[in-house]
Amino acid sequence: MIDSTRYIADEIQTLKPSGIRRFFDLAQTMDQVISLGVGEPDFTTPWAVIEASYHSLEKGYTAYTANAGLLELREAISQFLDTYFNVKYDPKEEVLVTVGASQAIDVAFRTLLNPGDEVIVVEPSFVSYVPTIKLAGGVPVIVSTDEAHAFRLQKEDLLRVITPKTKAILLCSPNNPTGALLNKADLADLREVIIEHDLFVVSDEIYADLVYDESYTSIASLADMYERTLLISGFSKAFAMTGWRLGYVCGPKAIIEAMTKIHQYTIMSAPTMAQYGALEAIQHGRADVLMMKESYQQRRNYIVKALNEMGLKCHLPGGAFYVFPSIQSTGLSSEAFAEQLLLSERVAVVPGHVFGDSGEGYIRCSYAASMKQLQEAMARIERFLETLK
Numbered sequence: 001m002i003d004s005t006r007y008i009a010d011e012i013q014t015l016k017p018s019g020i021r022r023f024f025d026l027a028q029t030m031d032q033v034i035s036l037g038v039g040e041p042d043f044t045t046p047w048a049v050i051e052a053s054y055h056s057l058e059k060g061y062t063a064y065t066a067n068a069g070l071l072e073l074r075e076a077i078s079q080f081l082d083t084y085f086n087v088k089y090d091p092k093e094e095v096l097v098t099v100g101a102s103q104a105i106d107v108a109f110r111t112l113l114n115p116g117d118e119v120i121v122v123e124p125s126f127v128s129y130v131p132t133i134k135l136a137g138g139v140p141v142i143v144s145t146d147e148a149h150a151f152r153l154q155k156e157d158l159l160r161v162i163t164p165k166t167k168a169i170l171l172c173s174p175n176n177p178t179g180a181l182l183n184k185a186d187l188a189d190l191r192e193v194i195i196e197h198d199l200f201v202v203s204d205e206i207y208a209d210l211v212y213d214e215s216y217t218s219i220a221s222l223a224d225m226y227e228r229t230l231l232i233s234g235f236s237k238a239f240a241m242t243g244w245r246l247g248y249v250c251g252p253k254a255i256i257e258a259m260t261k262i263h264q265y266t267i268m269s270a271p272t273m274a275q276y277g278a279l280e281a282i283q284h285g286r287a288d289v290l291m292m293k294e295s296y297q298q299r300r301n302y303i304v305k306a307l308n309e310m311g312l313k314c315h316l317p318g319g320a321f322y323v324f325p326s327i328q329s330t331g332l333s334s335e336a337f338a339e340q341l342l343l344s345e346r347v348a349v350v351p352g353h354v355f356g357d358s359g360e361g362y363i364r365c366s367y368a369a370s371m372k373q374l375q376e377a378m379a380r381i382e383r384f385l386e387t388l389k
């Protein structure tokens with residue numbers, strides 16, 4: 001029998017599966033696990049969205065849409081971004097509806113990068129950025145953030161990693177896994193460097209609607225940034241629609257047109273029934289978003305207090321639904337902490353190192369779980385810490 005792996009391209013052979021997966025495979029074999037591991041809402045999609053989607057099927061809207069997505073949906077996205085984030089995009093030429101923000105990120109890099117182009121990735125970071133940059137022939141260059149600055153990228157750190165080959169920077173605010181929010185002043189600082197060095201920005205704003213204490217600023221809304229920014233977002237998080245696989249990317253016409261070429265050959269169009277659901281969500285789902293956001297905010301306040309009280313130092317994240325407490329006081333590596341916690345107390349969290357080297361010494365806990373589950377998880381973590389003393 002021949003070994004089929006020899007047919008696999010070298011680059012894919014060396015591509016590592018997501019570090020999050022190992023834990024979830026293990027957790028799934030165990031009973032009574034409380035998972036603070038997954039990056040998705042615990043709410044189900046608002047009912048009106050589900051109804052709108054199945055009514056679209058009843059009406060027979062079962063064919064492909066335009067490659068860029070239903071024009072009505074692109075118009076609604078454009079209206080939404082103008083109303084809430086103060087950015088204006090032409091729905092006909094500057095909006096592309098994608099299969100989740102994930103596809104938008106993938107196509108963005110394939111559209112922008114020539115072999116060897118460097119892209120700055122701010123770590124700790126979402127796990128898909130480095131692989132998608134590499135798969136597009138680019139070279140990820142890491143810049144770290146730290147707890148001392150609440151995991152907000154500092155201008156001086158950014159300056160240190162720019163080279164003549166730097167083409168773009170990927171920003172994610174609010175951030176997964178740290179929850180850090182770049183406020184208007186942070187973005188204004190970064191903007192200066194970005195413009196001075198003629199960088200392009202891929203801005204993952206999927207958590208923009210889940211910002212708790214201050215108002216949200218999109219980097220695309222700052223002066224002279226529109227031409228050099230792709231704004232990526234989607235329906236997964238704020239509308240609790242992860243399984244619908246619907247996102248979007250907005251940017252200057254030439255770049256959206258180029259991205260649409262890849263999209264039309266590889267995807268054709270995002271799922272039609274999901275697009276009808278998304279149309280309902282974005283047009284009429286504001287009250288649902290606000291209700292979920294208020295609930296996340298209460299849980300965030302609870303979990304940050306509980307973790308700090310038990311000695312796991314944790315900054316108050318400005319957005320998303322993650323906390324990133326330090327476990328350095330335990331003397332364990334993040335991998336050992338997560339593994340021992342899962343095996344002894346059946347709480348699943350994600351070790352910080354999977355989000356990059358600067359995540360070592362931390363764990364990511366998602367608070368998109370019920371208050372009851374969070375309380376039980378905190379009691380279990382506290383008990384676990386006692387055993388380490």
Ligand code: PMP
Binds near residue numbers: 126234246247
């Ligand atoms: N960006 C970030 C920062 C995320 O956390 C996620 C989901 N975990 C995504 C993108 C992907 O979202 P989607 O479901 O829209 O593909």
